[in-house]
Structure formats: structure tokens, C-alpha cells
Amino acid sequence: MPVKIRLARRGRKKQAMYDIVVADSRAPRDGRFIEKIGTYNPNTDPASINMNEEKAFDWVMKGAQPTDTMKAILSYRGILMKKHLQVGVIKGAITQEEADQKFEAWLNEKQGKIQDKTDKLAADKASKAKERLDAEKKISQDRADAIAARKKAAEEALAAEVAEANADETEKALEEEGNEAVEEAEAKSSEESTESKEG
Secondary structure (H helix, E strand, O other): OOEEEEEEEEOOOOOOEEEEEEEEOOOOOOOOOOEEEEEEEOOOOOOEEEEOHHHHHHHHHHOOEEOHHHHHHHHHHOHHHHHHHHHHHHHOOOOHHHHHHHHHHHHHHHHHHHHHHHHHHHHHHHHHHHHHHHHHHHHHHHHHHHHHHHHHHHHHHHHHHHHHHHHHHHHHHHHHHHHHHHHHHHHHHHHHHHHHHHO
16 A cells, blocks of 8 residues: 655635645545644744654655655655665664764754744844834824924914904004094084184
């Protein structure tokens, strides 16, 4: 029976998650499987891989064939590197201690790269969040400046209207005073004219 290590899809539409399963190659993709050995979530960055590495290594050593995607995942987690070293031990090319040392060195280097990538992504995310915050602050400041400018323009317009109204009132008052002065002058002249007539 040809056995494959492959992904079985689950999760909702456009948010796929996968189970890592060992299954008969003739079984349907999401159908019957022999054993589930982990999960794979490509929606996170970096992708989340939770896998029982001992079982995966055991199945690879037994001859289970990984699909292309699973080959990449197993290579990323070091299972294929471990198999390569173990085959060397079986053939007598290297000792088990040397194989373990090489694998530890490879694993430490790989984890360092993964940590660097994670740190870089976190730093990028923080810088983007800061840029967004600065942009929002600038928009908010521009909005406040525009409101202040509108308020100032409205106050100036109101002051101009009040000044114009005061000028109109002053003009009317002067006109009325001028009319009263003319009436008084006319009244005086009429009194003088009557006095002169009587005199």
C-alpha cells in the first residue's frame, strides 16, 4: 500500500487550514487517513506549523512519500535533513554523535533565521502603525486648523457686520442731529423774522 504524507483541507472559505496526515495515496484528499501528525495554517505570517516531528520522522524513515508541499514543510522543519543524516549513520559514513551535532548546528542556524524574520516583520508592523498614527495626527491637525480658520473668518465677518451696523447707526444719528440742527436754525430764523416784523 503506497503511503503519502499530505495535507487535508479544513477551515472556512478563503481561510483554509490544513491537517498534516499520513494516508493511503488512493484515499480522497479530505477522506480517510491512517494518522494525523499535525496542522498547517498558511494564513499567518510566517505560516504556523504544529507537527509531531518524531512521528513525521518515523513515517519518512518507513518510506512514506511526502507531497511537494509537505516536502517543503518537512524540509523547513528539518525532518528531511535528519533523515539524510540518519541514512548516513545507517550506511556507516558518520557516527550518531556527529549526526546529532550537525543536526543541532543546522537547527540553531534555521531558528536564528526564523527569529530574524519574525523580528523584522514585528518591526515593519510597528513602523507601519507609527506611520498610520502620524498620518492620522496630521489629518486631525489639518482638520483642527481648517475649523479654526473657518471660525476666525466667521468672527471677522461678524465683526465687519457689527462695525457696518454701528456705522449705519452713527450715520443715522448724525443725520438726525443735522436735521434737528436745521429745524432749530429754521425755528430761530423764523422767530427772528417775526421779531423783525413786529419791531
